[in-house]
Amino acid sequence: MISETILVTGACGQLGTEIVTELRKRYGSSSVIATDVVRPTHQGLLDGPFELLDITNQAQLVALLSKYRVTQLYHLAAILSAKGEQDPKLAWHVNFTGYIAVLDAAVAYGKIAKLYFPSSIAVFGNDTPKQNTPQQTVTDANTVYGISKFAGERFSAYYYKHHGLDIRSLRYPGIISHSTMPGGGTTDYAVHIYHEAVLKGRYTSFLSADTYLPMMYMPDALKATFALMDAEAIQITERGSYNLGAMSFCPEDVAKAIRVHIPEFEIDYAPDSRQQIADTWPQSIDDSVARADWGWKPDYDLSAMTADMLHHVRERYLVTV
Ligand SMILES: NC(=O)c1ccc[n+]([C@@H]2O[C@H](COP(=O)([O-])OP(=O)(O)OC[C@H]3O[C@@H](n4cnc5c(N)ncnc54)[C@H](O)[C@@H]3O)[C@@H](O)[C@H]2O)c1
Known part of the structure; x- marks a missing residue:
């Protein structure tokens, strides 16, 4: 078994529950630290470490990264599209300000080898081509969720360039x-x-x-996530976020x-x-770039x-x- 310690934010969500379960199969239960603002109820999350964490609390995240000697971070916590429209300021606070807190925590801690950040088809908008939407195209997001995800994509590329953080990202469709x-x-x-x-x-x-x-069906979302995270850094040509279909x-x-x-x-x-x-x-x-790269x-x-x-x-x- 490869020796990694992985911290997952937003672990109690639809994707987090399945990603934590899969990571624990791969790396061992005690090597995957599930975190969320709510306590877990799903059986799959109860067989390993769990910490209550609000991702906007950068100091607490740095402390957890040090406590568990974390080597990889899966940042899944977010307020989704429809829920975000009910409270746009909260959606921006969690999805964007929270992501910056996560990026700064990773830089301050200094030992994160890989960081995963899911983006979404919500980055696209009215003027984006609707069929076979290309990798590089108009990203005129209409929801606070989409705006925050697109800003997150650009900050991922920025932190990769300026801080050397190996951030990888997928624009998930509906899961x-x-x-x-x-x-x-x-x-x-x-x-x-x-x-x-x-x-x-x-x-x-x-x-x-x-x-x-x-x-996309969940087994394919998991397959894509782990294929991207397992790829060699040299295979990753897209440091914003990959289209995925x-x-x-x-x-x-x-x-x-x-x-x-x-x-x-x-x-x-x-x-x-x-x-x-x-x-x-x-x-x-159009996910041809993901197909070609990894x-x-x-x-x-x-x-x-x-x-x-x-x-x-x-x-x-x-x-x-
Ligand atoms: N499910 C989809 O169809 C889909 C599609 C595209 C992108 N995504 C992205 O994948 C990620 C996971 O999505 P999901 O479907 O599991 O979402 P979800 O809503 O099911 O889960 C999100 C989790 O984040 C937690 N959370 C909310 N605010 C938090 C905070 N301040 N600190 C810590 N945790 C907080 C919630 O308690 C929840 O458990 C998100 O970033 C989302 O944007 C999901």
């Missing part, structure tokens, strides 16, 4: 998973729909039937994929404020993901078929 529920993003419908399909046989979507967005679908497509397994499934549509956010985002992503290739399409999601969601609610 679909069954272990934990999503934390207030615009793509959350694509998780909720599977739970409601199993529990109620019907779902009311907060995005319209034909709203296409780039999406897997599939693109709309709510009606998901409904059709679910009906293959649950023929009586019904969907209706009641778009809310999240529709306006979705309308500014790309529909599909061999990115997704495994799941909509039908493979749907079969797996329904299997696990049924298991969770103990529904037999």
Whole structure:
């Protein structure tokens, strides 16, 4: 086993729970320090060290990095897109001011070999090409979440250049998973729909039937994250954030994929404020730079993901078929 000590911020979230579980399989439970502003409840987080940490508290983070002799940092803590619009100042404070605190803590501590910072398709906006959105293009983000992520991308490149911090980053599309529920993003419908399909046989979507967005199943998000973090530094040509794609679908497509397994499934549509956010985002992503640099290739399409999601969601609610 490779000797690394890894600290994860925002560990109790949708991605954090799965990233910590995977890191603990790879490096051993005691070598992965989970941190968050809330205490963990998920079983996967209870088998190793946990510390309460608000990422805007730079001094506390430096103290934790020294206490555990941390070598890698996964900075996942954030306020997501839809939740961020309810309190834009809090979203900026956590997502941007908090990220600067993390970067300065890493510089002050001086022994972080690699730092992971997830960005998002939310960095794109109305004037970004919607199909096959290129790596380098217009980034006219419309939400405080997207603005803070784009500022974070540029600060990642800046700290790489001026402080030599090996920061790596992916622009995740909407992430679909069954272990934990999503934390207030615009793509959350694509998780909720599977739970409601199993529990109620019907779902009311907060995005319209034909709203296409780039999406990814959690195993592919984990695969991409670890492929990027395992790559040699020389392979990384993008020090802002890599475009990352897997599939693109709309709510009606998901409904059709679910009906293959649950023929009586019904969907209706009641778009809310999240529709306006979705309308500014790309529909599909050109991730050719990630593919060329470190061999990115997704495994799941909509039908493979749907079969797996329904299997696990049924298991969770103990529904037999
Ligand atoms: N889930 C997605 O679809 C998606 C897509 C693109 C990017 N991302 C990015 O991936 C990362 C993880 O996302 P997620 O879906 O797990 O989010 P989530 O909302 O599920 O989890 C975020 C976690 O951060 C914690 N947090 C909030 N404020 C904090 C603070 N001040 N200090 C410490 N912790 C704090 C929350 O308690 C929560 O556990 C985020 O940076 C997010 O922007 C996620």
